[in-house]
Amino acid sequence: MELLKVEKVSKHFGAPATKGQICVFKDVSLNVAEKEFVAVLGHSGCGKSTLLNIIAGIETASQGYTYIDGKQITAPGLDRMVVFQNFALLPWLTVYGNIRIAVKAAHPDWSRQQIHDWVQRYIDMVGLTGAENKRPAALSGGMRQRVGLARAFCVEPRMLLLDEPFAQIDALTRGVIQDELVRMWQETGITIFMVTHDVDEAILLSDRILLMSPGPEAQIKEEVIVPIPRPRARMTIIEHPAYYPLRNRIIRFLSSRGESRQTAATVSLVA
Amino acid sequence: MKPSGSKSWLVLCFLFLFLFVAGWQIFTASFKSLPGPWPVAQTAWEFLSDPFYDNGPNDKGIGTLALYSLGRLSLGYISGSLVAIALGVVLGLNQTLFKALNPYVQILRAISPIAWMPLLLYSVQSSGWTAILVVFMASVWPTMANTAFGVASIKKDYISVSNILQMHPVSKLFKVILPGAGPTIVAGLKISMGSAWVAIVPAEALLGSLGLGYFVWNEWNNLSLTSVIFAILIIGVVGVFIDILFSTMARRLAYVD
Numbered sequence: 378m379e380l381l382k383v384e385k386v387s388k389h390f391g392a393p394a395t396k397g398q399i400c401v402f403k404d405v406s407l408n409v410a411e412k413e414f415v416a417v418l419g420h421s422g423c424g425k426s427t428l429l430n431i432i433a434g435i436e437t438a439s440q441g442y443t444y445i446d447g448k449q450i451t452a453p454g455l456d457r458m459v460v461f462q463n464f465a466l467l468p469w470l471t472v473y474g475n476i477r478i479a480v481k482a483a484h485p486d487w488s489r490q491q492i493h494d495w496v497q498r499y500i501d502m503v504g505l506t507g508a509e510n511k512r513p514a515a516l517s518g519g520m521r522q523r524v525g526l527a528r529a530f531c532v533e534p535r536m537l538l539l540d541e542p543f544a545q546i547d548a549l550t551r552g553v554i555q556d557e558l559v560r561m562w563q564e565t566g567i568t569i570f571m572v573t574h575d576v577d578e579a580i581l582l583s584d585r586i587l588l589m590s591p592g593p594e595a596q597i598k599e600e601v602i603v604p605i606p607r608p609r610a611r612m613t614i615i616e617h618p619a620y621y622p623l624r625n626r627i628i629r630f631l632s633s634r635g636e637s638r639q640t641a642a643t644v645s646l647v648a
Numbered sequence: 649m650k651p652s653g654s655k656s657w658l659v660l661c662f663l664f665l666f667l668f669v670a671g672w673q674i675f676t677a678s679f680k681s682l683p684g685p686w687p688v689a690q691t692a693w694e695f696l697s698d699p700f701y702d703n704g705p706n707d708k709g710i711g712t713l714a715l716y717s718l719g720r721l722s723l724g725y726i727s728g729s730l731v732a733i734a735l736g737v738v739l740g741l742n743q744t745l746f747k748a749l750n751p752y753v754q755i756l757r758a759i760s761p762i763a764w765m766p767l768l769l770y771s772v773q774s775s776g777w778t779a780i781l782v783v784f785m786a787s788v789w790p791t792m793a794n795t796a797f798g799v800a801s802i803k804k805d806y807i808s809v810s811n812i813l814q815m816h817p818v819s820k821l822f823k824v825i826l827p828g829a830g831p832t833i834v835a836g837l838k839i840s841m842g843s844a845w846v847a848i849v850p851a852e853a854l855l856g857s858l859g860l861g862y863f864v865w866n867e868w869n870n871l872s873l874t875s876v877i878f879a880i881l882i883i884g885v886v887g888v889f890i891d892i893l894f895s896t897m898a899r900r901l902a903y904v905d
Contacts, residue, residue: 435808453812465805469827469903478823482813514904532813 380568381409381432381536386441388427401427402595404441407587409536414562414569416579417597418627419589425572426462429540432570433459445535455483458529462541464521466513466528473509476500476527483532499531503557519550526554530561537562539571543578552611555582559608576627580620581609588630599630683874691874692881706866708858710879714886717848717859720776724783725844729837732788736795736833737825746796757789761847765854775855779848786847787840794836798829803905830901838894845887860886 386405391398401424409415419425430436432443434453443450445457466475476496484492500509503523513521522542529537542558543551559582562569573579579586580603588599604619614620669685676684699711708716739746761782769778802825810824826833852861860883867875 433808433812435811453808453814455812455814457812459808459812461805461808463805465803465809467806467809467824467827468905469830469901470823478815479813481819482815485816512903 378411379408380411380413380446381407381570382444382447383407383428383432384442384444386428386431386438386443388424388431388436389439400594401592402589405589405595405597406441407597409568409570411568412566413585414571414583415585415587416571416573416583417587417589418573418576418579418631419595420591420631421574423589423592423595425589425595426540429459429538429570429572433457433538435459455532456535457538458532458534458536459538459540460522460525460529460542462544464513464518464525464545466521466524468513471510471512472500472505472516472524475513475524476531479528479532495531499527502530502561503527517550518546519554522546522554523557526558526561530565530567533565534567536568536570539569539573541573541575542571544573544575551578555611558582563607576624576631579627580605580623581611581614586627588627601626683877687874688877688881691872692878695875695878706858710860710863710882713858713860713863714882716857717852717861718886720779720852720857720859721783721844721848724780724848725787725841728784728787728844729791729840731784732791732836732840733795733826733833735788736792736836737799737821737829739792739796740799740829741825743800746800753789753793757793761786761843762850762854765851769855775857779851779855779857779859782847782851783844786844790839790843791833791836794839795829795833798832798836799825801832802828827901827903831898831903834894834898834901838891838898841890841894842887845883845890849883 384406387403388401389398390401405428407415407417417425417428427436431438432445432450434450434457445454450457467478470478473496476499477492480487480492480495484495487495497509500506503526505520505523505527508516508520513524516524522545525542543555546554555578561567569583571579571583583603586601586603587597588601589595590598601623603623605614605617605623672685676682695710699709701709702712739749764785765778765782768781769775772778772781806824806828810820815823848859849861849864851857852859853865856862856865860879864876864879864883867873867879
């Protein structure tokens with residue numbers, strides 16, 4: 378079942394009539410199936426975060442259409458939750474308050490007790506039990522993003538939109554949280570669309586990787602399916618025979634700046 | 649060298665007080681017309697030993713007068729601040745409106761609140777209400793300008809979060825916009841309070857409505873300079889207490905990004 382559909386979406390910055398107008402990306406089309414984990418990989422500046430914001434409904438496309446569940450996306454909605462690179466936690470609220478605000482928004486009719494139980498459940502799920510009353514400033518990057526994940530998961534969206542979610546987290550913590558994300562993804566059966574520039578992260582986490590050429594006029598040039606079976610572990614994934622060919626192919630694409638090798642499509646790597 | 653820690657500032661603080669009083673004593677000893685610290689202290693003791701006496705409509709204790717001023721101040725200030733915050737939020741969220749109104753706001757805030765007095769007095773025909781309205785005029789502009797700035801400079805991500813969560817406009821206002829702009833708003837409220845407290849003294853003096861400003865002017869008419877100096881000190885001290893109140897509030901609302 379196809380959940381997200383992006384159809385020939387382009388984004389321009391600057392007034393349309395002027396010559397100074399910049400086209401960030403052009404005619405981007407993609408599909409994400411239900412329960413799939415799809416990553417978009419590209420250089421910084423190729424507009425992949427803008428693409429994610431358009432899907433989230435907090436920015437608008439200059440051309441083209443986006444659909445979720447067959448309905449056109451025109452505004453943000455509780456069916457699509459975003460996890461931000463810089464966490465975007467409200468700094469004047471505690472961990473508990475940041476999650477509570479989301480639960481209350483999603484369930485305005487719930488009683489205090491229902492809301493409390495739900496908030497606590499997700500705090501426990503991301504392993505923040507005991508840190509409920511801390512403000513974001515008192516937390517490490519890893520813990521902040523746990524709050525970000527709890528805030529996104531607790532409204533039970535159809536889709537999770539991850540905007541380079543682990544880029545600002547130190548390497549050791551990153552692995553732990555990536556594992557937890559995969560666990561929560563499998564437990565909840567949610568659909569995930571992630572934007573990243575980390576090749577290893579994309580291979581470790583996703584079912585399918587879309588490669589974006591650098592901007593301006595960036596496009597999705599290639600699509601690769603990750604043929605490595607789950608569960609995947611960071612330590613053992615590199616031993617899988619498909620890992621290095623896949624990684625090399627992606628690196629080659631990124632270093633060639635997406636110009637060449639358009640011929641070798643998905644076929645060769647599909648297991 | 650002593651460690652630059654704990655209590656050295658306090659010692660220095662008292663030293664400055666001593667130097668000030670000493671300088672005052674020397675100055676007034678050479679110009680005999682002005683009262684020195686000792687007569688002022690005596691007057692202060694007299695007034696402060698019975699702060700709430702009431703000998704008819706024009707002779708009340710200094711504490712009562714201070715409460716009159718503070719009551720007027722609170723009424724004008726609170727209503728002015730509510731209007732200022734409401735307008736500030738609207739202007740902060742709508743940059744076009746902000747740009748369109750900004751020149752007029754700049755003109756209005758440049759006008760001393762005391763300058764409005766004749767017009768206000770003529771319109772409301774009551775000295776008590778005029779003093780309150782002067783405080784109102786003094787309170788509005790700094791808070792409004794700061795609120796508009798604070799709201800406009802809330803991080804875009806926080807607004808995005810509230811949009812993604814599809815928060816109700818009312819909870820968006822109270823849970824995201826006002827707390828986000830909170831520290832800037834309080835800074836504006838503090839400036840407003842300063843200018844309101846500065847404005848109320850001449851307003852009361854000119855209008856003859858009971859209060860600290862009235863007291864200053866009355867004692868000047870009685871040619872009692874010791875009382876005038878005492879009143880000046882009281883006005884300063886009350887101002888400091890108000891300021892401490894706001895600093896406490898600012899600390900509570902502050903957040904680290």
